Amino acid sequence: MTRTPGALLSALRAEPPLVQCITNFVAMNIAANVLLAAGASPAMVSDAEEAGEFARIAGALTVNIGTLSAPFVAGMRAAIEGAQATGKPWVLDPVACQATALRRRTSADLVALKPTIIRGNASEILALAGEASRGQGVDGRDSVAAAEDGARWLAQETGGVVAVTGEVDFVTDGTRAVRIAGGSPLMPLNTALGCSLTGLCGAYAAVAADPFDAAVAALAHYAVAGTRAEREARGPGSFAPAFLDALHLLTPETLDAEAAIRPVGAVGAVPA
Numbered sequence: 001m002t003r004t005p006g007a008l009l010s011a012l013r014a015e016p017p018l019v020q021c022i023t024n025f026v027a028m029n030i031a032a033n034v035l036l037a038a039g040a041s042p043a044m045v046s047d048a049e050e051a052g053e054f055a056r057i058a059g060a061l062t063v064n065i066g067t068l069s070a071p072f073v074a075g076m077r078a079a080i081e082g083a084q085a086t087g088k089p090w091v092l093d094p095v096a097c098q099a100t101a102l103r104r105r106t107s108a109d110l111v112a113l114k115p116t117i118i119r120g121n122a123s124e125i126l127a128l129a130g131e132a133s134r135g136q137g138v139d140g141r142d143s144v145a146a147a148e149d150g151a152r153w154l155a156q157e158t159g160g161v162v163a164v165t166g167e168v169d170f171v172t173d174g175t176r177a178v179r180i181a182g183g184s185p186l187m188p189l190n191t192a193l194g195c196s197l198t199g200l201c202g203a204y205a206a207v208a209a210d211p212f213d214a215a216v217a218a219l220a221h222y223a224v225a226g227t228r229a230e231r232e233a234r235g236p237g238s239f240a241p242a243f244l245d246a247l248h249l250l251t252p253e254t255l256d257a258e259a260a261i262r263p264v265g266a267v268g269a270v271p272a
């Protein structure tokens with residue numbers, strides 16, 4: 001890593017990046033609050049008539065297929081074209097990409113456009129890599145460890161960064177790789193926290209020169225905040241506001257001190 005998560009959090013807070021989020025109906029409000037709490041400026045702009053124009057002024061774009069339909073796909077295509085024309089990073093969240101023909105086709109088309117970062121749960125990343133996935137709907141049902149080789153392959157195919165999330169996260173650009181521990185088992189019991197993390201990857205990508213550093217910083221920010229929020233929570237309901245508070249209250253110094261990031265060798269696995 002060239003810049004630590006804390007250094008990138010300082011940059012993000014110094015100049016909050018405008019992040020265009022094309023996300024699903026479940027996540028729109030939750031993701032906007034997560035980005036605001038972390039220090040970014042979200043905008044949920046998805047219609048094809050304006051999505052490309054908006055991508056040209058945003059610092060980063062995030063694209064999520066959670067509640068997919070033809071108008072969303074048209075907006076995604078326009079926005080990606082705008083982001084690529086202006087050299088902006090864009091992040092793909094392949095929600096339930098294994099589930100239906102529309103999702104399989106759309107996610108494959110989007111991967112072919114070479115996202116800067118792909119962030120998904122292990123079942124989604126396995127499916128994108130063409131491997132057997134136990135995923136049914138939006139929730140991950142495979143271990144992150146099972147998806148690590150597929151993530152490396154996908155990163156090499158796209159030339160981008162792939163972030164696989166679960167109990168212990170994995171990030172790779174096809175050459176470098178790290179595991180990130182932390183978070184909370186209450187996180188998958190709160191809908192759209194994965195989608196919101198994809199938005200946060202976009203926020204960090206807007207302020208980082210290296211998308212690998214951006215993905216690591218976003219996941220580390222989430223992991224430390226999740227661990228801290230769990231201490232305040234009695235269950236999924238009280239976790240949600242505690243998590244927003246923790247995202248907001250986390251300082252760059254505390255992020256660097258508490259982030260549990262371990263490099264993984266290129267060959268073989270180092271236990272997390």
Ligand SMILES: Nc1ncnc2c1ncn2[C@@H]1O[C@H](COP(=O)(O)OP(=O)(O)O)[C@@H](O)[C@H]1O
Nearest residue numbers: 121140165166167182183184185187188194222
């Ligand atoms: N069992 C767990 N323990 C700790 N953190 C978790 C656990 N499961 C998921 N997370 C965290 O929840 C966030 C969302 O990840 P995930 O649930 O995999 O995404 P999605 O909601 O897209 O399926 C990530 O920060 C991840 O690290």
Ligand SMILES: Cc1ncsc1CCOP(=O)(O)O
Nearest residue numbers: 024026066138192193194195
């Ligand atoms: C429940 C649901 N249905 C379609 S999108 C969505 C939200 C999924 O959010 P996440 O992938 O972050 O759990």
Ligand SMILES: [Mg+2]
Nearest residue numbers: 095138194195
């Ligand atoms: Mg998801």
